[in-house]
Amino acid sequence: MKAKSMMGTGIILAILFIISSCLPWGKKKEEERLYEKGKEGRWVYSEQRPSSYDERKRAVTYSKRPYGAEEGEVVRPQPTVTPYLLGRLKYKVVVLEFQDQTKEGRRGLGAIVAQELAKQLEESEAVVLVDINMIKKSLGEIDITELTEPFYLWKMKTLLGVHALVTGSINDVLIGGGQKGRGKEALAVAKIEARLLDADTGNVIRSVKGENPIFTSRAIGEFSRDKALLKAINFALRGVKEGILRGLAGLEWSTSVASVQADKVYLNAGKSSGLKIGDVLKVFDPGKEIRHPITNIPLGRIPGQLKGKIKIVRFFGFDASEAQLIQGENISPGDMVKMVKE
Secondary structure: OHHHHHHHHHHHHHHHHHHHHHOHHHOOOOOOOOOOOOOOOOEEOOOEOOOOOOOOOEOOEEOOOHHHOOOOOOOOOOOOOOHHHOOOOOEEEEEOOOEEOOOOOOOOHHHHHHHHHHHHHHHOOOEEEOOHHHHHHHHOOOOHHHHHOHHHHHHHHHHHOOOEEEEEEEEEEEEEEEEEOOEEEEEEEEEEEEEEEEOOOOOEEEEEEEEOOHHHHOEEOOOHHHHHHHHHHHHHHHHHHHHHHHHHOOOOOOEEEEEEEOOEEEEOOOOOOOOOOOOEEEEEOOOEEEEOOOOOOEEEEEOOOEEEEEEEEEEEOOOEEEEEEEEEOOOOOOOEEEEOOO
């Protein structure tokens, strides 16, 4: 009897063990990702780790968890700043190639970042991008780095109606790759910084930084490392774009006179900038620059003498317009033009 009782107990325990092993908490997730301590401030994606009991075992190691996000968590971007924040008139912006300050120094990365940021700004429908080749043609053969100088920024404003210039740097890029099944998987983090310069004064209007949560960059398959990097850059620049748009919202819209023929005034802004046929604008002398008496930092320009009023009659080219002089005289190229407040 005792033997039969022990046998029955053993059978019951065996059945319970089999059932418990089949439940979800009895299984280890395939492709489980483990977070462990690594070098401070660096993301490390480990390669396959040798194991005595499972040669296929591998893990991903990070020095810190990105933004407290769990694996598989959906990271949603912040709401986009709508054009209504800036009004119907768009701002002309020049985006320079970003400086690659990473240790690896990837060739062409600065140009890729600048192109992606320009694309995102254009898609916001709040900005008109000014081609760098047009800048070079207008200012002559100068070093691109000189465009951040107040003298050349003011030149761009008077000659082309530019409102601001964006320059920046790629401070760090971290990429890791590993094997996923028969293919490859990669993750990346991009840290980008940008500065928005006012063409009126040369001052920095806004300095913004962008960094992507690492899970937004996951890429699988051929060229997974390159794909992960591009995803990281794209997401990191979303925050940069938002900061730039908010910085532009603090600027008063204006444009400049490109040419004058009798009573016809041609402007460096047109349909693409948001002007409409029949709009009435005021024309001012460029005015005097005011500087802080102690720091000597430019504070801005006081509007010069009012020279007259003009009315938009037609558009031409990519972003130019013809206006009819309806009041005033002695209007010259380089004069500032502002909307008449309704």
